[in-house]
Amino acid sequence: MHAPLAPTTHLPIGSDADLAWVRQQVRKTATDLGFGLIQQTKLVTATSELARNTLVHGGGGHVEVTPLRAGHVCGLRLSFVDAGPGIRDLDLAMTDGYTSGGGLGLGLSGAKRLVQELIVDSCPGRGTTVTVTDWASGLPAPRTGTR
Amino acid sequence: MAEQHDVTPEVAQELGGFLEQRREQIAQRWADAALFRTVFTVSRDEAVEACKAVVDALADVACSGRLEDIHAPGFDTVREQLSRMAATRAQAGFSPSQVAGEVAGLRQPAAALLQAEFDDPRAEHAHACALALTVLLGTLRLVVMETTVNSGEALIARQREQLLEVATPVIKLWENIVAVPLIGTLDSARSQVVMESLLEAIVHERARYAILDITGVPTVDSLVAQHLMKTVAAARLMGAHCIVSGIRPAIAQTIVHLGIDLGTITTRAGLADALAYALGQQGIVVSPSPAAGAIPR
Secondary structure (H helix, E strand, O other): OOEEOOOOEEEEEOOHHHHHHHHHHHHHHHHHOOOOHHHHHHHHHHHHHHHHHHHHOOOOEEEEEEEEEEOOEEEEEEEEEEOOOOOOOHHHHOOOOOOOOOOOOOHHHHHHHHOOEEEEEEEOOOEEEEEEEEEOOOOOOOOOOOO | OHHHHOOOHHHHHHHHHHHHHOHHHHHHHHOOOHHHHOOOOOOHHHHHHHHHHHHHHHHHHHHHOOOOOOOOHHHHHHHHHHHHHHHHHHHOOOOHHHHHHHHHOOHHHHHHHHHHOOOOOOOHHHHHHHHHHHHHHHHHHHHHHHHHHHHHHHHHHHHHHHHHHHOOOOEEEEOOEEEEEEEOOOOHHHHHHHHHHHHHHHHHOOOOEEEEEEEEOOOOOHHHHHHHHHHHHHHHHOOOEEEEEOOOHHHHHHHHHHOOOOOOOEEOOOHHHHHHHHHHHOOOOOOOOHHHHOOOO
16 A cells, blocks of 8 residues: 555535536646646546546446655545446446447546556445556556555 | 523514614714725715614514524515625625624624613623624624625526537638637537537538637547537538547547547647648648748848
């Protein structure tokens, strides 16, 4: 576990306006942590996809934003939490083009390609938590496997 | 504790009577308070009149015995005036809590006058009246806060409406060429408005080329891309060719990683490139005028 650099912030996800706010907050936090423009854009886009999943499929929830530090490298961990129906078939949900909500079906699978680490924890009937971790260097931090 | 804080109907009546009797004096003192002085700047008389209206309302509320009720009918006469005052203070850069602090500042001058009414200001009865006044002005403070919050919410709702229509102008760039500079978040409501106004403009301007410029869109995710594709498809059905421009390097990389296939859409990095493409497709050549171009150096 990497040491948190600052306390975790909770942001609600309950409407389209909340999505815009979450995007803005994540962009600001990533900028403050020294993320480059391209990485920042990728992280914010992944945030947008995952937060919309929380809203559309999970029926709303919240995101926990935690700045991290490992040695000299700053990182950001985002946990998107909902108490919705959960994901029945994770492999199917991670497939490009599969959608249950009328979108392009690239939300979850696309987000995974935009960040360094994405972990889905879901249990049918008990909600979904998607946690992404990204490091400002562009390379994963040395001990990123020890969770 | 409870009986200590309860204001009996008799005390409330007495407070109402005091406010009616000392209306003039209280108004004169309040007119010098920051809250009224800075809002009613035309003349002092105007400030005094405004103060009297508030005192009258308070007297009415006191007489009705509903000291703690912010919906007491007595407040109705001054609610609009209070909200205007709060709005003026807000425009001057004061936060709602600062305005509430100014309302709280009205208590002291009135309390001083009330104290002078009694031979023995330490008597229990005098205390009860002072407490009633404090409760009543606390309620006034809540009324002012409520009007501030309500006007803030009304403003937000109005601005949301304005954003919907303001942010989607369709510009005619050339004969047969229209452009929409997209700005900000493309949520479903906004993108619907964009699509409608673009399709209307295509008919109206008889456009054969439509440029969608996304320079001002901070995040292009799969939903935004889907909206863009739908707009392009709809325009194509109407016989117009769409070009998406303003794709920055970071956005381009993100779209590729997301796995969105924009292969069927003509895209250009900048609006100028898109315009050049549309002109070129129609065989229009823009060349510098001979006078400007022919300076030999």
